[in-house]
Amino acid sequence: MPTFNQNILNSFVEVFAEQSTILVDQLKQVAGKGEFDIYDYVSKCTLDIFCETAMGVKTNAQTTDCDYMKWVSRILERGVNMVWVYVDPKHFLFNWIPTVKNIFALIDKMQDFTAA
Known part of the structure; x- marks a missing residue:
């Protein structure tokens, strides 16, 4: 059976609709009040949809202060910084780099x- 058959995809529509409604409600609160960064809103909606459909876990990133969202952001920030300090992952010192240790700790969380 294919991973993404039509029945499975149809079951996601309710999640898409629910999370999109929350996104619209969040955007209504800031609309007309000057500039804002839409990335924060869309990324939280995306995380809610992804976690619920792919992993069966509700993160409620759009409506609560979500630790999972913080962990993802920190990993991305540290990953970008690691581009500037290349160490071969096979080198024995790689796992001792503080940024790498921090990334692994966040992945564990x-x-x-x-x-759970």
């Missing part, structure tokens, strides 16, 4: 969250 994310895995614990989704496994």
Whole structure:
């Protein structure tokens, strides 16, 4: 059976609709009040949809202060910084770099969250 058959995709429509409604409500609160960064709103909506459909976990990133969202952001920030300091991952010092240790710790938190 294919991973993304029509029945599975149809079951996601309710999640898409629910999370999109929350996104619209969030945007209504800031509309007409000057400039704002839409990335924050769309990325939280995307996280809510992804976690619920792919992992069966509700993060409520759009409506609560979501730790999972913070962990993802920190990993991305540290990953971008690692581009400037290349160390071969096979080198024995790689796992001792503080940024790498921090990334692995954040990944552990994310895995614990989704496994719960």
